[in-house]
Amino acid sequence: MAVEEAAAPSLAESDAIGARRRTDAFAQGDTPRTNVPAQEAGAQAERAPRAWRMAGALLPVVFLCVVEVLVRARVLPDNLVPAPSEIAQALWQLGGETLLKHIVQSTARVAAGFACGALLAVVVGAGMGLSRRLDALLDPSFQALRAIPSLAWVPVLLLWMGIDEAPKITLVAIGAFFPVHLSVLSGVRNVDRKLVELGAVYQLSSWRLFVRILLPAALPHVFTGLRTGLAVSWMFVVAAELIAATRGLGYLLSDGRETGRPDIVFGAIILLGLLGKLTDSAMKALEAHVLAWRDTSVEGART
Amino acid sequence: MIAASSISAARDPQPPRPPLVDIDIRRKHYGDRPILDSLRLTLAPGEIVALLGPSGCGKSTLLRIAAGLDRDYAGTVAYNGEVQRGPSPLAGVIFQEPRLLPWLRVAENVCFPQRARGDALARARSLLDEVGLRAEDGGLWPKHLSGGMAQRVAIARGLFTQPQLLLLDEPFSAVDAMTRMRLQDLLLAIVDAHRTAALVVTHDIDEALHLADRIVLLEPAGGARARPASRIIEVGGARPRRREDTARSAWRRILLEGLETHVQTSQTKA
Numbered sequence: 001m002a003v004e005e006a007a008a009p010s011l012a013e014s015d016a017i018g019a020r021r022r023t024d025a026f027a028q029g030d031t032p033r034t035n036v037p038a039q040e041a042g043a044q045a046e047r048a049p050r051a052w053r054m055a056g057a058l059l060p061v062v063f064l065c066v067v068e069v070l071v072r073a074r075v076l077p078d079n080l081v082p083a084p085s086e087i088a089q090a091l092w093q094l095g096g097e098t099l100l101k102h103i104v105q106s107t108a109r110v111a112a113g114f115a116c117g118a119l120l121a122v123v124v125g126a127g128m129g130l131s132r133r134l135d136a137l138l139d140p141s142f143q144a145l146r147a148i149p150s151l152a153w154v155p156v157l158l159l160w161m162g163i164d165e166a167p168k169i170t171l172v173a174i175g176a177f178f179p180v181h182l183s184v185l186s187g188v189r190n191v192d193r194k195l196v197e198l199g200a201v202y203q204l205s206s207w208r209l210f211v212r213i214l215l216p217a218a219l220p221h222v223f224t225g226l227r228t229g230l231a232v233s234w235m236f237v238v239a240a241e242l243i244a245a246t247r248g249l250g251y252l253l254s255d256g257r258e259t260g261r262p263d264i265v266f267g268a269i270i271l272l273g274l275l276g277k278l279t280d281s282a283m284k285a286l287e288a289h290v291l292a293w294r295d296t297s298v299e300g301a302r303t
Numbered sequence: 304m305i306a307a308s309s310i311s312a313a314r315d316p317q318p319p320r321p322p323l324v325d326i327d328i329r330r331k332h333y334g335d336r337p338i339l340d341s342l343r344l345t346l347a348p349g350e351i352v353a354l355l356g357p358s359g360c361g362k363s364t365l366l367r368i369a370a371g372l373d374r375d376y377a378g379t380v381a382y383n384g385e386v387q388r389g390p391s392p393l394a395g396v397i398f399q400e401p402r403l404l405p406w407l408r409v410a411e412n413v414c415f416p417q418r419a420r421g422d423a424l425a426r427a428r429s430l431l432d433e434v435g436l437r438a439e440d441g442g443l444w445p446k447h448l449s450g451g452m453a454q455r456v457a458i459a460r461g462l463f464t465q466p467q468l469l470l471l472d473e474p475f476s477a478v479d480a481m482t483r484m485r486l487q488d489l490l491l492a493i494v495d496a497h498r499t500a501a502l503v504v505t506h507d508i509d510e511a512l513h514l515a516d517r518i519v520l521l522e523p524a525g526g527a528r529a530r531p532a533s534r535i536i537e538v539g540g541a542r543p544r545r546r547e548d549t550a551r552s553a554w555r556r557i558l559l560e561g562l563e564t565h566v567q568t569s570q571t572k573a
Contacts, residue, residue: 194402200372201396202416203389212416216406293406295446 082263087270090263103271105247106237109165110279113172114233118226120173121180126210129188129218146178150239158244168240175236176229183225187218220294223287230283234276249275321384323348323500324394324468326369331361331376338364339376344502344519348467351494351501351542353511356521357562362504363472365521369502370396370470382468395466395499399473401453403445403460410441413459430459433496434489451482458490462497469494469501475510484546487513491542508558512551513544520561536561 064084070076071083128135157167191214199209241250249268256264322345331339338361346352354362367373369380371390382391403412411419413427428438434455461469475483494501505511511518518536
């Protein structure tokens with residue numbers, strides 16, 4: 001965190017440094033771009049001070065401590081809200097190996113389903129983004145499919161695919177598909193016409209135009225969709241595991257409910273929250289790395 | 304490129320060599336609005352022609368037609384005597400804004416669409432050097448460049464394919480006055496060094512006077528005189544011309560008068 005802080009000083013500071021560097025880089029001539037236009041500055045994600053970001057990370061911990069105190073003081077009934085210490089104990093009693101088994105199982109399902117759904121979404125979204133005809137043909141169907149709630153798929157998938165891994169991964173893939181599909185579609189659509197024209201100047205084939213210009217230009221949109229898709233994947237994996245599973249955090253959740261163990265239910269919920277946050281952070285880091293060229297966010301590590 | 308012209312000369316041994324580019328537009332309109340009408344413009348190798356005119360007169364459209372980016376017109380564009388539909392590999396295009404791809408580093412932008420490797424990278428580096436940038440600048444993202452630097456990169460990219468003709472659409476209109484003068488001189492140096500011809504669209508009389516061997520004054524089509532739509536004014540004296548040359552004021556006056564008649568006709572129309 002300290003490294004990150006050093007690499008990315010506050011907005012005003014980084015811009016001043018940038019301007020200084022540009023001046024150095026071009027002492028011989030052109031006036032460097034010193035002042036960022038107001039609109040652009042507004043688009044830049046302003047970084048909150050470090051203390052506040054630390055506080056943000058600590059807030060859930062503080063919340064759990066407060067709950068602990070309230071339960072111990074019998075302000076909250078412990079049959080409805082188990083004390084965080086009890087939750088931790090319950091998870092501990094399950095054993096690291098069992099816990100890891102559930103976590104790995106759910107994560108594997110999310111990974112497989114998200115990968116399949118997102119990949120398919122990129123292909124279909126790109127196709128519809130490039131071809132107005134394909135878009136006109138498929139768009140109404142996809143809109144209708146998107147409107148179907150996740151749980152409605154469960155009986156159908158169980159009927160078609162049995163209770164094996166296939167229906168669960170498929171459900172996650174369905175969940176991941178739509179946000180990614182939508183973002184790829186709008187990303188490809190909104191590529192600056194002037195950049196597409198550059199492709200025409202160089203007489204790029206359709207495929208090369210897509211790979212060299214349309215796809216990279218759409219990437220900022222696509223990443224937004226990927227992050228939404230990942231979050232939805234966690235939702236859908238629980239939906240899948242609630243119904244028919246013998247492993248996974250969704251199973252842990254439903255098992256805790258059936259056996260009257262709210263501490264295990266809350267434990268599973270907390271683990272789901274943690275895993276969702278961790279995978280999103282990983283995706284965010286990947287985004288920052290891949291989109292280092294973007295002019296909107298605070299400058300990356302590159303100097 | 305030299306080989307290409309000598310091949311066409313061998314195939315067609317008659318002495319009258321076709322011009323480098325021959326733009327012959329019979330008609331171009333957007334909807335019902337005529338833009339260009341009966342216009343013919345030829346460029347010889349190494350020649351710089353400026354297209355001057357008020358905004359809306361169709362000068363950018365003419366350039367886009369020459370670049371093969373606009374094919375919706377009646378007429379022909381021929382490079383070295385061969386009719387060209389669509390962009391020609393003989394022409395490099397430099398737009399008003401740099402149009403660098405933000406996800407490619409500067410050197411990668413210069414060799415686009417080739418990958419910045421081996422010979423391509425070496426060529427990109429030498430072109431960057433030629434347009435006044437340092438080798439290290441090749442590793443920057445476009446977002447780190449000033450407007451003038453970015454336009455230099457765009458010029459380097461335009462030169463990468465070794466074009467015989469550079470098509471420039473108001474290339475320096477978005478940079479400050481000092482930078483503009485530097486870039487104008489850079490362009491002149493590059494055109495001389497690479498022996499390319501250049502067609503420069505501009506609305507800046509001084510820029511036209513500074514750069515061009517010939518200035519084509521474009522009048523909006525459908526004005527008081529329906530046609531011809533253009534006047535061609537020859538600028539005397541060999542390049543490089545000095546900015547403080549006194550003969551310039553005479554040329555400037557002629558061009559201003561030419562432009563003013565346009566303004567009057569378009570105002571009476573409105």
